[in-house]
Amino acid sequence: MIRIGITGGIGSGKTTVCSVWERMGARVVYADALAKTLMVRNPGLREQIVDAFGQKVYDADGTLNRSYLAQKAFEEGRVEELNRMVHPIVYRELEKLEEEARSEGLPMFVREAALLLDDGRPDNLEAVIMVTAPEEERIERVVQRDQTDEQRVRERIAKQKDFSELEPLADLIIINDGNKEQLEKKAEVIYLELTELSRTGKSV
16 A cells, blocks of 8 residues: 655645545545544543633534634644644544555555645655645635635635745645646546556655
């Protein structure tokens, strides 16, 4: 089984690539969604978050008050503090899910994360893929996808790292400058190439 990391900015198309790979047989774990799930379902993590940020982090029905937590974390400069709580638990869960995929005989395990390269290139992946796209196209896609306004999307992009600076850490860059069908075709070709490399024992 080959272990892949995939990253890219908002609206770059990485979710489309992951969807193709899932259809072709990969197990894809979306790190952001996994973190949100664990913040609700992991008792130890919940306790840490409440101790640090207060009871208002969770609503009366036990769901995560994402807007309140984001306000506390970003506006008070405590993002790193939150990450130190969440990341180790997410990492352990990823290891568990990876082992499950291996035991099932799956050909590929994919970690999708916008922050994949923020602390350098992970050493437990056979390949890191980055999906890029022209900024104006990314903005247009997110506006349509999320039914939001352009300014909000620009603000979200401004908060992310400049992925062009991280390109040297990637083994392969997928340039998404066409339509969805063209991106899906690229994803199919890359999936076949990566799984073939894994099958033959060759490095990426």
